[in-house]
Amino acid sequence: MTKIKSLDELRKKKQQLEQNLEIREKSDHPESLVQIKVAMATCGIASGARTVMNALVEKIRNDKIPAVVTQTGCMGYCYAEPTVEVKKPGHDPVVFSYVDVKKAEEIIDKYIKNNELLDGILPANYQTI
Amino acid sequence: MYKMQLLVCGGTGCQASASATIVEKLNESLKAHGLTEDAQVVTTGCFGFCEKGPIVKVIPDNTFYTQVTPEDAEEIVTEHILKGRKVNRLLYENPETKEHISDSKHMGFYQKQMRIALRNCGFIDPENIDEYIARDGYSALAQVITELTPEQAIDMLKQSGLRGRGGAGFPTGLKWEFTRKYTADQKYVVCNADEGDPGAFMDRSILEGDPNTVIEAMAICGYCVGATKGVVYIRAEYPLAIKRLEIAIEQANEYGLLGKNILGTDFSFDLELRYGAGAFVCGEETGLIASMEGGRGEPNFKPPFPAESGYNKKPTCVNNVETFANVPVIFLKGPEWFNTIGTEKSKGTKVFALAGKINNVGLIEVPMGITLREIIFEIGGGIKDGKKFKAVQTGGPSGGCLTEKHLDTPIDFDSLLAAGSMMGSGGMIVMDEDDCMVSIAKFYLEFIVEESCGKCTPCRVGNKRMLEILEKICQGKGDMDDLDHLRNFAYVIRDTALCGLGQTSPNPVLSTLDNFYDEYVAHVKDKKCEAKQCKALATYTIIPEACTGCTVCARNCPTDAITGERRQPHFINQDLCIRCGVCYTKCKFNAILVQ
Numbered sequence: 175m176t177k178i179k180s181l182d183e184l185r186k187k188k189q190q191l192e193q194n195l196e197i198r199e200k201s202d203h204p205e206s207l208v209q210i211k212v213a214m215a216t217c218g219i220a221s222g223a224r225t226v227m228n229a230l231v232e233k234i235r236n237d238k239i240p241a242v243v244t245q246t247g248c249m250g251y252c253y254a255e256p257t258v259e260v261k262k263p264g265h266d267p268v269v270f271s272y273v274d275v276k277k278a279e280e281i282i283d284k285y286i287k288n289n290e291l292l293d294g295i296l297p298a299n300y301q302t303i
Numbered sequence: 304m305y306k307m308q309l310l311v312c313g314g315t316g317c318q319a320s321a322s323a324t325i326v327e328k329l330n331e332s333l334k335a336h337g338l339t340e341d342a343q344v345v346t347t348g349c350f351g352f353c354e355k356g357p358i359v360k361v362i363p364d365n366t367f368y369t370q371v372t373p374e375d376a377e378e379i380v381t382e383h384i385l386k387g388r389k390v391n392r393l394l395y396e397n398p399e400t401k402e403h404i405s406d407s408k409h410m411g412f413y414q415k416q417m418r419i420a421l422r423n424c425g426f427i428d429p430e431n432i433d434e435y436i437a438r439d440g441y442s443a444l445a446q447v448i449t450e451l452t453p454e455q456a457i458d459m460l461k462q463s464g465l466r467g468r469g470g471a472g473f474p475t476g477l478k479w480e481f482t483r484k485y486t487a488d489q490k491y492v493v494c495n496a497d498e499g500d501p502g503a504f505m506d507r508s509i510l511e512g513d514p515n516t517v518i519e520a521m522a523i524c525g526y527c528v529g530a531t532k533g534v535v536y537i538r539a540e541y542p543l544a545i546k547r548l549e550i551a552i553e554q555a556n557e558y559g560l561l562g563k564n565i566l567g568t569d570f571s572f573d574l575e576l577r578y579g580a581g582a583f584v585c586g587e588e589t590g591l592i593a594s595m596e597g598g599r600g601e602p603n604f605k606p607p608f609p610a611e612s613g614y615n616k617k618p619t620c621v622n623n624v625e626t627f628a629n630v631p632v633i634f635l636k637g638p639e640w641f642n643t644i645g646t647e648k649s650k651g652t653k654v655f656a657l658a659g660k661i662n663n664v665g666l667i668e669v670p671m672g673i674t675l676r677e678i679i680f681e682i683g684g685g686i687k688d689g690k691k692f693k694a695v696q697t698g699g700p701s702g703g704c705l706t707e708k709h710l711d712t713p714i715d716f717d718s719l720l721a722a723g724s725m726m727g728s729g730g731m732i733v734m735d736e737d738d739c740m741v742s743i744a745k746f747y748l749e750f751i752v753e754e755s756c757g758k759c760t761p762c763r764v765g766n767k768r769m770l771e772i773l774e775k776i777c778q779g780k781g782d783m784d785d786l787d788h789l790r791n792f793a794y795v796i797r798d799t800a801l802c803g804l805g806q807t808s809p810n811p812v813l814s815t816l817d818n819f820y821d822e823y824v825a826h827v828k829d830k831k832c833e834a835k836q837c838k839a840l841a842t843y844t845i846i847p848e849a850c851t852g853c854t855v856c857a858r859n860c861p862t863d864a865i866t867g868e869r870r871q872p873h874f875i876n877q878d879l880c881i882r883c884g885v886c887y888t889k890c891k892f893n894a895i896l897v898q
C-alpha cells in the first residue's frame with residue numbers, strides 16, 4: 175500500500191474506492207431511488223435477461239442514475255421475456271416487455287430520465303414479495 | 304462490477320454459529336455457478352440481531368436472511384442470486400402476525416433505530432480499510448488536522464453536545480479541553496474498551512465491526528489534546544475485536560493515516576493495545592490507568608483527574624469506545640446536525656444491549672429521548688410468551704430497575720438518573736412477572752462483592768453485609784429492621800466509597816426498595832415470593848386428585864419428607880421439607896403445587 179500524503183490524495187482514493195460500496199449505499203435508502211427489476215427465472219434467463227441486466231447496471235453506473243437494479247423471479251409473462259419492471263419514486267410500477275440491450279438503454283434515456291413512455295408496456299396485475 | 308453483494312455477519316455471535324463456513328460455502332457455490340463476476344461475498348460486523356443469527360443480507364434488495372446454516376448457502380445462490388427468488392423459509396417471521404418480512408427496513412427491530420455509532424457495523428468489511436475510506440473514513444481526521452486548529456475542533460465538539468457513553472455522560476469536548484490545558488512533554492489518549500457491564504456488548508461490536516472509526520477518532524483526539532500516543536485498553540476476552548483492531552492499525556499505518564507526519568502535516572500519532580484481564584473495576588478510569596501501568600487494578604482518589612495526571616502521571620484523555628465512534632461523523636456532518644438529534648441535554652443516539660424476557664434480543668441504537676415503551680414493545684417486539692412486563696434494569700450493576708410508570712419517560716442521561724437508575728454503558732435487561740426483584744438485587748450485589756477491589760472499607764465490607772441481609776431475606780429469615788439496615792448501608796456506601804464502583808453499587812438495591820417495597824415486605828413478613836424464585840419461601844404440597852401414587856417423589860426426596868402408600872395420594876411433611884424442589888421436577892403428573 176502506498177502512503178496517502180494529503181487531504182487531496184485521500185479524496186481521490188475515496189473516489190476510486192466508492193464504486194464497490196455504491197450498491198450498498200443505494201440499498202440503504204431505496205425509497206428515493208428508481209427500482210428496476212429484471213425477471214430472472216429460467217424463462218427470462220433463456221431469452222437473455224442476464225445480458226439485459228448487465229447493460230442496465232452498466233448504463234446506470236455510467237450515467238450516474240439514482241437507481242438500483244435487482245432481479246425477481248418469474249413475473250408470469252414468459253411469452254414476453256425478457257421483462258423489466260421500473261418503479262420510479264411516487265409512480266406506479268411499469269413493466270416493459272421484450273427488452274433487449276437497445277431497449278434497456280431506451281428505458282433509461284426516455285422513461286427514467288424524461289418520463290416518456292415506450293412501446294411494449296404490460297399491464298401490471300401481479301404481486302411480488 | 305458486482306450487481307449483488309452478500310453481506311455475511313462476522314460478529315462474535317454469528318461466528319460462533321459458523322458464519323465463516325457460510326462465507327466459504329457461498330463462495331464455492333458462486334464459483335460453481337459461474338457467478339463470481341456478478342456477486343460478491345463480504346464479511347461484515349454485527350447487524351445487532353444476534354439472536355436470530357447467523358445473518359446474511361443480500362444487497363441491493365435488502366433481503367435479510369436469519370438463522371442461516373452452511374447448508375443453506377447453495378439454495379441462497381441458486382434461488383436468490385441465480386433466479387431472483389427469495390428463500391422464504393429463511394426470512395424473518397414477525398412473531399405476532401407470523402408474516403415473513405424480507406426487507407430489514409420493514410422489521411420492527413430496525414424501524415425506530417438510528418445508526419450513528421454503529422453506522423458501519425453490518426455494512427462494511429472491518430478488515431478492509433478501503434471500505435472504511437470509501438465511506439468517508441479518515442476524511443474527518445484529514446479535515447481536522449489540515450484545516451482546523453485544535454481549539455476550533457474542540458469548540459465544534461463542544462457545540463455538538465456529545466457526552467461520554469462510558470457511563471457518566473461527561474461532556475466530551477470539555478474533557479478534551481481540560482486535557483489540552485495541561486502542558487507536559489507527553490500526553491496520552493486512552494480508549495476504554497474494558498466493557499465491564501456483564502450485559503453490554505456494544506463496545507465489542509463497534510471494535511469488531513468498525514475498528515477504523517475508533518482509530519480515526521483517537522487520532523483526532525490526539526491532535527486536539529496535544530497527544531502523540533494512544534492506547535486502547537481492551538479486555539483479553541475479546542479476541543476477535545483485538546484481531547480486527549490489530550489489522551486496522553496495521554493498515555492505517557501502511558497508508559500513513561497513523562504514524563509519523565500524518566497526511567504530510569506535523570501531526571504524528573501512534574496507537575497500541577493493552578490487554579485487561581476483565582475486571583469490572585478496571586473499567587473505572589483510574590483503575591484502568593493503574594492496570595495499564597502494570598499495577599493492581601485499584602482506583603485512586605480523584606482529583607487529580609486523568610486529564611491532569613493519568614497514565615504515567617501524564618495528562619491523559621480517557622474516552623469510551625462508543626464515544627469515539629461518534630466523533631468522526633460529528634466532524635463530517637457538523638455539530639449542528641448532531642445537535643438536532645436527541646433531547647435538550649443529551650444529544651445524539653445511544654446504543655443499548657437489549658436482553659432478558661423480550662422477543663427481539665440484540666444490539667440497538669436509538670435517538671436519545673425515545674421512550675422505554677418504544678424500545679421494549681416496538682423494537683423489542685414485546686415481552687416473551689405474552690407475559691406481563693414487570694421492570695427493566697438499565698445501567699448494569701451501577702444502575703437500577705425502572706417500572707411501568709417509567710415506560711413513557713423519554714430516556715436520556717438525566718431522566719434515567721432522576722428515575723433512580725442510570726444510562727451506564729447501555730445494558731438493558733427486561734423482566735417479566737416471573738422475576739423476583741429481591742433476587743435481582745441480590746444477583747447484582749453478588750457481582751459487586753465479587754468485583755470490588757477491596758481497597759476501601761465501605762465497598763469491601765458494606766456490600767458484603769448488604770448481600771448477607773439479602774440472602775437472609777430470600778431465605779425467609781429477614782425481618783422489617785433488615786429493610787432499614789439495607790437502606791442505611793446503601794446510603795453510607797454511596798456517600799463514602801472511594802470510586803464509582805462503590806458509590807453506585809447500592810443502586811440496584813435502592814431502586815428495587817423504592818419501586819418494589821411491597822415485594823420486600825412480602826418476603827419478610829409473609830415469607831412469600833410471588834415470582835416463586837426464592838425456593839426457601841415456597842411451600843410444596845401434593846394435589847391429592849392429581850397424585851397417582853407412583854412413589855417417584857418419595858423415592859427422590861433427600862430428607863424422606865414424603866410419605867404415602869403405592870397408588871395412594873402422597874403427602875409432604877412440611878417440618879422435614881427443605882424446599883429443594885426435587886419432587887416438583889421429578890413429578891410426571893403435575894401433582895406438586897408450589898406456593
Ligand SMILES: Cc1cc2nc3c(=O)[nH]c(=O)nc-3n(C[C@H](O)[C@H](O)[C@H](O)COP(=O)(O)O)c2cc1C
Nearest residue numbers: 467468469495498499586587588622623626803804
Ligand atoms: C465501576 C465502573 C466501571 C466502569 N466501566 C467502564 C467501562 O467498562 N467502559 C467505559 O468506557 N467506562 C467505564 N466506566 C467509566 C469510566 O470511568 C470513564 O468515566 C469513561 O471511560 C470515560 O469515557 P467517556 O467520557 O467517553 O464516557 C466505569 C466506571 C465505573 C465507576
Ligand code: FES
Nearest residue numbers: 314316317349353
Ligand atoms: S453477531 Fe451477527 S448479528 Fe450480531
